[in-house]
Each structure stands twice: as C-alpha cells, then as structure tokens.
Amino acid sequence: xxxxxxxxxxxxxxxxxxxxxxxxxxxxxxxxxxxxxxxxxxxxxxxxxxxxxxxxxxxxxxxxxxxxxxxxxxxxxxxxxxxxxxxxxxxxxxxxxxxxxxxxxxxxxxxxxxxxxxxxxxxxxxxxxxxxxxxxxxxxxxxxxxxxxxxxxxxxxxxxxxxxxxxxxxxxxxxxxxxxxxxxxxxxxxxxxxxx
Numbered sequence: 591x592x593x594x595x596x597x598x599x600x601x602x603x604x605x606x607x608x609x610x611x612x613x614x615x616x617x618x619x620x621x622x623x624x625x626x627x628x629x630x631x632x633x634x635x636x637x638x639x640x641x642x643x644x645x646x647x648x649x650x651x652x653x654x655x656x657x658x659x660x661x662x663x664x665x666x667x668x669x670x671x672x673x674x675x676x677x678x679x680x681x682x683x684x685x686x687x688x689x690x691x692x693x694x695x696x697x698x699x700x701x702x703x704x705x706x707x708x709x710x711x712x713x714x715x716x717x718x719x720x721x722x723x724x725x726x727x728x729x730x731x732x733x734x735x736x737x738x739x740x741x742x743x744x745x746x747x748x749x750x751x752x753x754x755x756x757x758x759x760x761x762x763x764x765x766x767x768x769x770x771x772x773x774x775x776x777x778x779x780x781x782x783x784x785x786x
C-alpha cells in the first residue's frame with residue numbers, strides 16, 4: 591500500500607525517533623508499504639518519520655544511482671542492488687574531508703541544494719530480522735545513509751544550509767507545507783487550509 595509522504599513543516603519530521611523492538615506491530619507490512627511508497631515516488635531512501643511514524647527505521651535502495659555515467663565503475667557497482675533496511679541505527683563515526691553533493695528529499699519536493707557531509711561513516715543497526723550489523727560505507731552510499739539517518743534524528747537537509755540559503759528558501763518551504771506544489775506522489779501537508 592502506498593502511504594502518503596509527510597511534507598516539510600510537519601512536527602513528526604522534527605522529532606528524534608524512538609528505537610523499536612521486534613514486537614513492533616505489523617512491522618513486515620510497514621516495511622513492504624515503505625518500499626512501495628519509496629519506489630512510487632522514485633526515491634532512493636525513505637525514513638519512517640516521512641510516513642508519519644517517529645520510529646528509528648529507514649530503508650535505502652541506491653540502484654537508480656548506479657546508472658549515473660559520471661560515477662566510476664567501482665562506484666556504480668557499489669550502488670547497484672544495494673538495498674537495505676536499517677532499524678535502530680546509530681552512526682558510530684564519520685570521517686574524512688567534507689564534500690558537497692546536490693541533495694533532494696521526498697518530504698521537500700522541488701528543492702535541491704548542495705549539502706556538505708563527511709565521505710565515510712561507520713554505522714551499527716539491526717536488519718529487518720533484528721540481526722545486528724556494524725558496517726562502514728563511503729561516497730554516495732554513505733551520503734544516502736546519512737541523509738536518511740538525519741530523518742530519524744529529526745534533521746532535514748535544509749538544516750545544513752547557510753543562513754542565507756535558508757532565508758532564500760523560506761517562502762518555497764512555506765508553500766510546500768501548505769500544499770501549494772505539484773507532486774506526482776501522495777503527500778500529507780501539515781498547513782493546508784481546510785475549506786470552511
């Protein structure tokens with residue numbers, strides 16, 4: 591089932607999400623619905639807060655990036671078929687010299703900005719079977735994971751922009767929260783004016 595994606599301005603996107611246990615109700619169904627929702631919106635990642643749930647879970651499938659001709663063959667291989675569910679994730683370490691990359695977000699449609707992030711991360715998490723993993727990622731893979739991880743920390747990519755860029759985007763962000771935007775996937779807008 592395709593779930594509505596929560597738009598910028600909704601308080602759930604600002605909450606630090608909570609850990610879950612394997613007893614979480616209908617978890618398999620939620621994961622299946624999140625995959626369907628993400629693919630329907632042509633995303634490469636989706637976090638539970640983006641479908642209105644303040645829980646520490648996100649999923650990533652970087653396969654669409656593997657077709658980017660500007661990437662090296664090694665990078666393309668790394669991204670092709672990388673599909674994972676991250677539950678109760680914690681970034682243990684971020685290293686290297688920060689680099690810029692143009693990011694967007696399904697909760698903030700039609701806005702893309704260059705965001706600085708460290709190139710390498712080590713992350714511990716549970717998979718959908720609640721098996722623990724600690725893994726190190728770099729490059730674009732690390733970035734997609736960092737972006738989704740920020741969602742479970744209540745952080746949006748626009749928070750990482752300069753105060754000038756934030757001011758310049760303010761009215762566009764307000765329009766998104768009011769639903770004054772055309773999107774080709776289901777969304778839930780926090781500040782939509784209800785008809786009398």
